Amino acid sequence: MRFSLLRHYHHLVQLPKLSFMASLTTQPPPPSTSQEENHDELLCSSGPTLSEVREDKVEEKGFSLGQPNGYLTGEARIERAWAHWKKLGRPKLIVAPMVDCSELPFRMLCRKYGAQAAYTPMLHSRIFSETEKYRASEFTTCQEDRPLFVQFCANDPDVLLEAARMVEPFCDYVDINLGCPQRIARRGNYGAFLMEKLPLVKSLVEKLAQNLEVPVSCKIRIFPDLQDTINYAKMLEEAGCSLLAVHGRTRDQKDQKKIRADWSAIREVRNAIRIPVIANGNIRHMDDVHSCLEATGAEGILSADALLENPALFAGFRTPEWVDEGEESCKDGRIDQAELLVEYLKLCEKYPVPWRIVRAHVHKMLGEWFRMQPQVREDLNAQSRLTFEFLYGLVDRLRELDVKIPLYLKDSTNT
Ligand SMILES: Cc1cc2nc3c(=O)[nH]c(=O)nc-3n(C[C@H](O)[C@H](O)[C@H](O)COP(=O)(O)O)c2cc1C
Numbered sequence: 483m484r485f486s487l488l489r490h491y492h493h494l495v496q497l498p499k500l501s502f503m504a505s506l507t508t509q510p511p512p513p514s515t516s517q518e519e520n521h522d523e524l525l526c527s528s529g530p531t532l533s534e535v536r537e538d539k540v541e542e543k544g545f546s547l548g549q550p551n552g553y554l555t556g557e558a559r560i561e562r563a564w565a566h567w568k569k570l571g572r573p574k575l576i577v578a579p580m581v582d583c584s585e586l587p588f589r590m591l592c593r594k595y596g597a598q599a600a601y602t603p604m605l606h607s608r609i610f611s612e613t614e615k616y617r618a619s620e621f622t623t624c625q626e627d628r629p630l631f632v633q634f635c636a637n638d639p640d641v642l643l644e645a646a647r648m649v650e651p652f653c654d655y656v657d658i659n660l661g662c663p664q665r666i667a668r669r670g671n672y673g674a675f676l677m678e679k680l681p682l683v684k685s686l687v688e689k690l691a692q693n694l695e696v697p698v699s700c701k702i703r704i705f706p707d708l709q710d711t712i713n714y715a716k717m718l719e720e721a722g723c724s725l726l727a728v729h730g731r732t733r734d735q736k737d738q739k740k741i742r743a744d745w746s747a748i749r750e751v752r753n754a755i756r757i758p759v760i761a762n763g764n765i766r767h768m769d770d771v772h773s774c775l776e777a778t779g780a781e782g783i784l785s786a787d788a789l790l791e792n793p794a795l796f797a798g799f800r801t802p803e804w805v806d807e808g809e810e811s812c813k814d815g816r817i818d819q820a821e822l823l824v825e826y827l828k829l830c831e832k833y834p835v836p837w838r839i840v841r842a843h844v845h846k847m848l849g850e851w852f853r854m855q856p857q858v859r860e861d862l863n864a865q866s867r868l869t870f871e872f873l874y875g876l877v878d879r880l881r882e883l884d885v886k887i888p889l890y891l892k893d894s895t896n897t
Pocket of ligand 1 (some may be wrong): 578583604701738788
């Protein structure tokens with residue numbers, strides 16, 4: 483079961499227009515044999531599995547899994563939503579959910595550089611509830627990995643609840659993905675394709691809100707019509723959603739590089755509902771964070787694509803692309819993406835993930851470096867079996883070739 487889902491994603495990696503992974507498609511590795519593919523599915527190191535962490539956690543905190551939280555209505559529910567958010571410290575800078583990319587080592591790296599909360603990648607609720615192997619490789623966490631949103635796609639309330647109960651001791655929100663616009667989501671009847679099935683969406687949210695101890699959050703895209711978006715957000719709030727992340731693009735606006743997110747629509751949603759709202763879309767550096775918070779009035783922001791290239795974004799670092807020529811206030815931050823990659827690899831040694839995920843991050847973090855030394859990228863693509871030794875050596879080789887691309891730090895008053 484697990485492998486069939488992963489095969490879908492591999493397929494998507496090859497087809498830029500279809501996938502969240504589109505940005506990872508520049509110079510994809512050559513087609514590999516099925517044996518080689520399997521190697522990319524293996525974990526890159528050994529470490530505790532979820533069930534091991536889980537036993538500790540349940541014992542330590544005396545959690546009773548699956549007890550209803552005493553379903554609240556009206557004012558009490560809004561108060562609870564805010565009390566929970568405040569207890570978490572009202573995180574503003576949040577790592578967005580990213581299939582195959584917002585996994586534990588990457589989240590921990592972003593947290594080190596200023597992220598105040600993070601989402602897991604979207605997990606498939608049915609496969610998660612049925613398959614231990616999928617759970618072990620696709621969801622890992624650790625005590626420092628908080629606040630954490632665990633995101634599921636779903637179309638059956640009972641199945642979603644079963645999956646959610648397995649993760650609730652380890653997270654601060656169970657999140658429902660209502661925004662995935664890809665063909666795989668149309669076929670699987672989830673994500674943004676549930677925008678046509680609002681009674682089903684309502685039943686998913688109600689099921690979790692009535693039965694979980696942790697609050698439910700949702701991540702949506704906007705409708706082309708503002709009033710439809712507002713009605714949608716109100717329906718989610720009434721159904722028991724405690725926090726809403728709004729990606730300011732419609733289901734058809736898949737080209738995130740070309741189409742700007744509509745921050746004014748996010749502001750309208752924020753003004754129309756009473757639970758915390760998080761804004762998403764077009765956050766490439768800290769100036770964007772400040773402008774977005776001001777334009778939307780949101781509690782916080784999510785960043786996805788830009789963090790993949792620059793996991794230190796929330797600490798104020800920016801890639802040269804976002805430094806204007808002669809900008810006085812920007813200086814070499816004395817850190818670069820190769821160093822961040824080394825830190826990431828060390829985290830992968832500690833917290834195992836499948837090699838395909840490691841490979842994807844290497845391409846994202848060193849994309850510009852490879853453009854200067856394409857031979858190094860070709861050598862990476864030729865490796866059907868990655869090792870940490872090879873990857874550390876690859877960074878050394880780029881340094882020996884004298885590739886230097888600093889990350890810049892803006893005057894601290896502006897970060
Ligand atoms: C590689 C990648 C994977 C993604 N996977 C998910 C996902 O699992 N769940 C989800 O809700 N959104 C996913 N997204 C969408 C992002 O969370 C975010 O909504 C979108 O990229 C817009 O934010 P940005 O402008 O900061 O990139 C993904 C995006 C990228 C780039």
